[in-house]
Amino acid sequence: MSELSIETVRAAIESHPDPETGRPMGKTGQIVEVTVDGKNAHIKLGLSSHSAAIADEVAAMLESKVVAASPGANAKVEVVPHHRIAPRSGQAGLKIKSVILVGSGKGGVGKSTVAASLALSLQQFGSRVGLMDADVYGPSVPQLLGLEGRPAITEAKRIEPIRCGDMPVMSMGFLVERDQAVIWRGPMLHGSINQFLGETEWGELDYLIIDMPPGTGDVALTLSQAVPIAGSVVVCTPQEVALLDAIKAISMFRKVNIPILGMVENMSGFLCPDNGKTYDIFGRGGARAKAEELDVPFLGGLPIDIGLRIAGDEGRLAEVMANDEQARAPMDKIARAVVRNLASKAAAAPAKPSLPTL
Known part of the structure; x- marks a missing residue:
């Protein structure tokens, strides 16, 4: 004392x-x-x-x-x-402090909505955030955010991303018509991912959130070779069939040495506005139990929110996330957990001193 x-x-x-x-x-x-x-x-x-x-x-x-x-x-x-510059990192030379992948073992679990919402939540807190849609075959980020148009090419032959407010966003959805399919083999996919990363004018960011394609394809390997990945977030729903695929996603990230920041249980209960009761349509708690079993952090659950679903369908997700604190609250909790887990990793292995702050 x-x-x-x-x-x-x-x-x-x-x-x-x-x-x-x-x-x-x-x-x-x-x-x-x-x-x-x-x-x-x-x-x-x-x-x-x-x-x-x-x-x-x-x-x-x-x-x-x-x-x-x-x-x-x-x-x-x-x-x-406290201003601290982001050092250039990886083959792409990005000035981004933390690249976070959002993936799932299967489609239909709300992965893209979680990725976009995580980016919007971190931005709402005050971080500088970019969002990259790496789901080349089924890009849905432009629809969720109500974005359209084709990225311009700068005089330096770099891609100028489409912006959602101050957030730079890049997606294959900006480069093909909505009714056109992308039919590519692996090498073309690899090239597009590297182009999105290394040739886009992301600027200096705290976080780049990358919406991964569903499944366990080679995109994760491409990304792990192009830029240091701070960690991954695995999205699943509570039922067993989704959890089985989430296990595969976790295994994939571990095999390519990408740290796992935690699991998110999406569609975790529905609060009925008519009677105030919660209905576990897809079950509840399965992701938490599986996370404990796999020694993976559980980041939180996201309830079924009809308002957010409608906002995503109408391209108003950013508007609702910015103005509706109640709708944003579950994702804010998850965003805090992600940053908290990154802080724990940093404390366990402190960074070496770099350039002085400006």
């Missing part, structure tokens, strides 16, 4: 790992300012936009550390922006 002072406050929090890099905050210049007035401590803490989804959690943890070190003290953490 120590008397509250600037020194004791700094000593209590300086070793706390930065959620983005895992490095001690005292060494990364993120403890911007500490002031003490009697029993009250005020801390200005710098966090990058990569950590925006869990900024309040980090602040609460540091406040509790100060109180534990000086019982009877009051601590308030104010989070301020």
